[in-house]
Amino acid sequence: MSASATGEITAQQPGREVDAVVVGAGFGGLYMVHRLREMGLTVQGYESAPDVGGTWCWNGYPGARTDCEGYYYCYSFDPEMLQQWNWTERYPTQPEMRAYFGYVADKLDLRRSYRFGTRVEAAVFDEDSGRWHVRTEAGERTSATYLITAVGILSAPNLPNFPGVESFEGQWYHTAYWPEEGVDLAGKRVGIIGTGSTGVQAIPLLAEQAEHLTVFQRTPNYVIPARNRPVSQQEMDEVKARYDEVWAKVRRHWFSFPFDMANMLAGSTEEEERTRIYEQGWANGGFPFLFTFDDLLFDPVANESAAEFVRTKIRAAVEDPAVAELLCPRYPFGAKRPPSGTGYYETFNRDNVALVDVATNAIAEITPRGVRLADGTEHQVDVLVFATGFDASTGALTRMNIVGRDGRVLADKWAPGPSTHLGIGTHGFPNMFMITGPQSPFTNIPPCAQNTADWIAEAIAHLRREGATRMEATEAAEQAWTEQITAIAEQTLLTAGKDVHSWFTGTNVDGKAAVINVFFGGADKYMDICEQVAADNYSGFEITTTEPAYAR
Template structure:
C-alpha cells in the first residue's frame, strides 16, 4: 500500500492519442476528471500518424469523417479533397488537438505494457515501457482496431540487404507525409493486395524501374473517385452541418449512404445494370453500402453485383488470363473490406509491373538479394510488407491486462470476445474498450461512430460520479445475451462465410476450427438506440457500486 501512495494517481487513463482517444481525454477533463493519456508515437494522430505510405487516404468522405468539424470544435477547417490524404488528415487531427488543448494531458513516446486491476483498492495499476507506474479509477483503451502490425511468417526477412518495412511503418518525412514517393531506378516488391496494397501499388508503379506485386488472394476493388473539394462544393454535397450529422446518425454505418429498399431479385436485369453502373461511377463506398438491401444476405443478389464488378475488371485489364487472377473466387462481394482504388487495375497493363500469384508459386524465403519464389529469385531494392494487422483485439493482446483474480483479458477472450455492448467485459471493472470488439463503432465510419461512443461513455462516467458510484462492470447475463446477439447477427449474413480481418480464427488440437466475429455488423443506429435505452434505465446491465 505504501508503494501505491507514492504512485501518481488519476481519475482516468486513456491509452492512445488518435481521434477517439484524444476526444475521450478532452471529454473526461471537461466533466472535471483528472486525466492522463499515453501514446506510443511522438504526437497525436493515431492511424494518421503511423500510416504514411504513399497513397494513404480516407475511403470515407472527408466531410462525413470529420466529426470535430461537424461539431464546430474546429469550425474553421476546410477539406481539400473529397477523400483526404494522410498528410491532410494528420494536419486535421493536430489542429483539433490544438483547439481541444489535449497535448498537455498526454505523455508521448510511451507504451503501456501492463494494466492490473487491484480489487481491494478498486484501481487500475498501469505500467509503462520505461517501468514507471500510475494508478487510475477508470481505464480507457483507444488503441484502434487496425494498429497492431502483422508481419508474414516468411523465413529470411531479417537477411534482406535492401530497404524493407511494414506499410504502417513507412519512413516518415520532415512534414506530415512519407519520406519519399520517388522510386526511380528501384526494383520494388509489394507483398499484399488488401486495402493498403491497393493504395500503394499505383503510386510505386509510376516511377519504379520494376514492380513485383505478390498476391495471395485478390479482393473486390472499386473506384474511389477522389477529387478536389472547395468550400462551395462541400456545401453542395453536404448541406447544413447539423442536418448532415443527423442524417449520418440514421444510416447503418454512419456513411452518407442509404440502402436501396429493393431486393436485387425484385429488379429487372436492366434495372440492376443501370443501378450498378451508377454506383460504380459514384465516388466512395456507394456500391457497397447503397445497393440492394439483400447484398449481404442473399447469394443470388450478391452474385449479380460480383459478376458486374468482375466484368469491369476484365474491361480494365487487357490480358484476359491476368484479369482472371485479379477476380476473387473465394469470397462474395463486400464480405471482406472493399478496397477503394485509383487506377489500380490499369497498373497491370504497364510493362514494368508483374503480378506474382503466390498461391500458385509460394514465397519460399527472403534472401539478401530479394524474394525467392519457386526456382526463381526476384532481385529487389525495396520490399514493402502490406500485410495488414492483427485486427480489433491485436493491440490489446500486446498489453498484459489483468482483471479480477489476475485473469488476463487475452485468456478471457481466448475463443473470441465476450462483452456487454462491446464496451466492457465482466471481471474487468471500469475498463472501457472504445472502437473495440463487438461495439457499434469498429464496423462503421469511425470518425463519427467513435466520437458518439466517447460521448455516451462520458455521460455514463458523469452519471456514476454524480451518484457516488466508483465501479461499473457488466452483469454476466447481459454480457452473455449481447455476445450471443453479436454472433447471431453475424451468422445471418454472407460475412460469416469469409475469413476477413474482422474474424478470429482458432485452430483446436482436435482439428476443429472456431470462427468468431470481432465486430458487430448490426446497424450502428440501432446499436446507439440500444445504448440509449440502457442509459435511460440507469445503465441497465451494468453493476454500479
C-alpha cells in the same frame, strides 16, 4: 507493474494518481479526453505515436488516404470546428488527416494531457484500492479509477512472419511504419506482399516510383474506384449549410453515412435496371457502392450480381485476360472490406508491374535477395513492402498486458475469441471501457467513436452521481452479446467465404481464433441498443459501491 519470476504481471505503488487514463490519441481518445476534462476529471493520456492522430499519424505509406469522404469523416460535436475546417480533397490524404487532428488538438488544447511517443507496457487492476495501475515502457507509473482504451480497430500491425526475413539484404518496410521522410524507390526492384486496402492504395504509386514492381497476391479484392478529386470552397460552404441534415442522416444509417438507405433489393430488380444502378454507383465511386441495394450482404443471388458486375469491370480494365482473371475475386462481395482505389486495376497494364499468385504457389521464405515460392521460383527484389494488414479489433489490446480481477490476463481470456458487452466492457475488468473495441460496429469510425465516448462519459458521470465505485460487464451480458453478433453475422454472407482471410473473422492472422470480431447489425441499431442499455440503468453491467480495503 512488474513481472514476477513466473512472468506474472503484478501491481506496484503508482507514481501519480488521476481519475482516468486514456490510451490513444485518435478520434476516440482525443474526444474522450476532452469530455472527461469538461467533467472536471483529471486525465492522463498515452499515445505511442509522436503526435495526435493515432493510426493516421503512423500510416504514411504512398497513397494513404481515407475511404470515407472528409466532410463526414470527422467530429460533429463542435459546430464552430465544422464551420472553420475546410477539406481540400474528397478523400483526404494522410498529411491532411494529420493536419486536421493537429487543428483539433490545438483548438481544444489537448496535447497537454498526453505523453506522446509513450507505449503502455501493462495495466493491472488492483483490487485493494479499486484502481488501475498503468506502467509505460519508459517506466512511468500512473494509477486511475478508470482505464479507457481508444486504440482503434486497425492499429496493431500484423508483422511479417515469413521464414528468412532477417536474412534479407535489401530494405524492408511495413506500411504501418513507413518512414516519415519517405523511401526513395527510383531504380529499385520492389516487391509488395498484400493486396488489402493498404496495398490497393500503395500499389499504383509504388509502380510509378519503382523500376519494377512485383505484387504478391494471396486473395484478390473487389476494388471500387474512389473517384477522388479536389473539393472547392463552394462545395464546402454548401455542406456546412446543411450539416444538421448530414449528421441526422449519419445517425440513421447502417454504416454512419449521410445517405438514405437504398430501399431496393437487387434480387427483385430487373437486370437492366439493376445494371443501371450499379453503373451509377460505380460512376459515383467509393464505399457507398456496397449499399446500392439493401440485400447485397444477405442474398447470395443479389451478391453474385454485384460481384460479377465488378469482375466485368476488372476484365475491361486489365488488358491481359490471364492477369484479369487472377485479379477477379471468387468469394462474396463484402466478405472482405471492399477498398476504394485509384487506377488500381490499370496499374497491372504497366510493363514494369508483375502479378504473382501466391494462393496456388505460396511464399516459402524470404531469401537474402528476394522472395522464394513453394515451387522454388525466386523473385529478386531490392525493397520489400509488407502490406500485411493488422491484428484487428483485439491486437492492440491483447498486446498491452491488461490484467483484471483475480490476475486474469485479457489476452488469455480472449484467446478463444473476444467476449464483451457492447464492445465497451468485458467481464472481470472493472472500470475498463473500450472505444471501438472488439464486437463493436465496423462503420464510419468517427461518428461511432464519438458516440461511444459520450456513452462512457455519461456512464462515469452516473457512477459519480450515485457514489458508485465500480462498473463491470456481467458474464451473462457478454455471452448474450457474443451470441447476438455471431447470429447476425451468420445471417449475412460474411462467413460464406470460408477460405477468405479477413480481419472481420480474425483469419488474416495466423493462429488467431476464427470468430466474428465485429457487430454487423448496423451502426444505427448499435447506437439504439447502447442508448437503451443506459436508459435501463446500464443493464448488463454490475454497478457496485465497494469500500476500498485501505479505507476499512
